[in-house]
Amino acid sequence: MNKALERSHQALHSFCIRPSVKFESQANDEEVLLVLRAHPITQIPWIVNGIIFIVILIFLDFVFLGSLKVNQGFFINFLGIVFILSYLWFNFLGYFFNVGIVTDMRVIDIDFNAVIYKEFTDASLSKIEDITAKSGGYFASIFDYGNIFTQTAGTEVNIEFLKVPKPSQVVSIINSLTRSE
Amino acid sequence: MDISQFFSKPGLFAFFFKSFAIVLSFIYLIYVLTVYRQTQVMLKTLIDQNEKIILLISAIQIALALILIFLSIFVL
Numbered sequence: 001m002n003k004a005l006e007r008s009h010q011a012l013h014s015f016c017i018r019p020s021v022k023f024e025s026q027a028n029d030e031e032v033l034l035v036l037r038a039h040p041i042t043q044i045p046w047i048v049n050g051i052i053f054i055v056i057l058i059f060l061d062f063v064f065l066g067s068l069k070v071n072q073g074f075f076i077n078f079l080g081i082v083f084i085l086s087y088l089w090f091n092f093l094g095y096f097f098n099v100g101i102v103t104d105m106r107v108i109d110i111d112f113n114a115v116i117y118k119e120f121t122d123a124s125l126s127k128i129e130d131i132t133a134k135s136g137g138y139f140a141s142i143f144d145y146g147n148i149f150t151q152t153a154g155t156e157v158n159i160e161f162l163k164v165p166k167p168s169q170v171v172s173i174i175n176s177l178t179r180s181e
Numbered sequence: 182m183d184i185s186q187f188f189s190k191p192g193l194f195a196f197f198f199k200s201f202a203i204v205l206s207f208i209y210l211i212y213v214l215t216v217y218r219q220t221q222v223m224l225k226t227l228i229d230q231n232e233k234i235i236l237l238i239s240a241i242q243i244a245l246a247l248i249l250i251f252l253s254i255f256v257l
Contacts, residue, residue: 022228051208071256072198079205079253082245086209089238090216096235097223116219118227 014039014166023101023108024120034102034173038095038163046091053084073154100148100161102174107150109159123152123159125178133167150174195257202253210246217243 007018014037021035057080065073094112101108107128111119128150135146146167150159164170220239222231 020230024226024228069195072195075202075249075252075257079202079249082209082242082249085245086213086216086242089242093216093220093223093235097227099227112219112223116225118222144185 006103009058010165013037021101023110026103030099030106031104033104033144033177034100034141036100036102036170037098039143039165041139041143042145042163043091043095046088050084050088053087054079057081057084068095100159100164100175102170104177107159107174109161115150121159123150123157125174127151127152127154128174128178131171131174131178133171135167148174199253199257202257203250204247206246206253209249210243213239213246214241 009016009019013019016035018031018033019035021032026032037048049068057077060080061073061077068076085101094114096104097110097112099110104125106122106124108120108122111121113119130151132149132151133146134149135141135144140146140163143165144167145163148164148167148170150160152158161170217236217239220235224235229235
């Protein structure tokens with residue numbers, strides 16, 4: 001086994017090598033080698049938003065709770081908390097299920113935009129002609145994440161993995177797989 | 182009845198609050214049902230070992246939406 005491909009889960013499960021994950025159209029003899037998600041640091045905005053919403057809810061309690069009946073105040077707070085939790089869960093689902101998968105046969109990009117829109121793109125390793133890793137900005141440099149663009153032959157769609165950790169390592173893994181094809 | 186008289190009734194705010202709460206709760210129920218259904222689709226697309234936990238959390242949201250409807254109808 002290639003040492004770079006020993007089973008591991010890094011960067012809070014955003015860079016998983018040989019994870020116990022399967023996908024819809026996986027062939028029986030197809031092995032998942034790499035599962036990539038956006039780097040956890042890129043998810044901070046919605047977590048911070050959730051905290052801000054909680055603070056706003058507490059602030060509104062101080063301002064308006066006196067003018068409401070007890071049951072109305074309880075309902076408004078319950079509704080607010082439920083909405084905030086839903087917002088956090090919605091964003092978590094978006095983070096968790098937007099993955100890039102590299103198998104021993106192909107490269108797959110699964111996107112769920114706003115949860116209700118699904119996009120499944122795949123390209124076989126033999127069709128990949130060029131891989132580019134782009135990383136820019138302070139955070140991307142500090143936390144080592146970036147975008148990976150794989151260009152495929154002919155009219156096949158190009159595949160993008162956005163804001164994934166360790167882009168250079170991903171490129172090297174895909175390169176070694178395409179060479180062995 | 183004079184319209185100004187109608188709006189100055191003490192129960193009017195409560196009536197609008199309750200109506201708003203019921204409508205919002207039902208809209209939220211539709212939303213969480215959509216998210217639950219989509220979660221199932223997501224788990225079918227990407228089969229993960231934490232499947233049950235993810236489905237459970239989505240199901241809890243449906244329970245919360247039903248509690249909201251109950252509260253808005255019977256408690257407010």
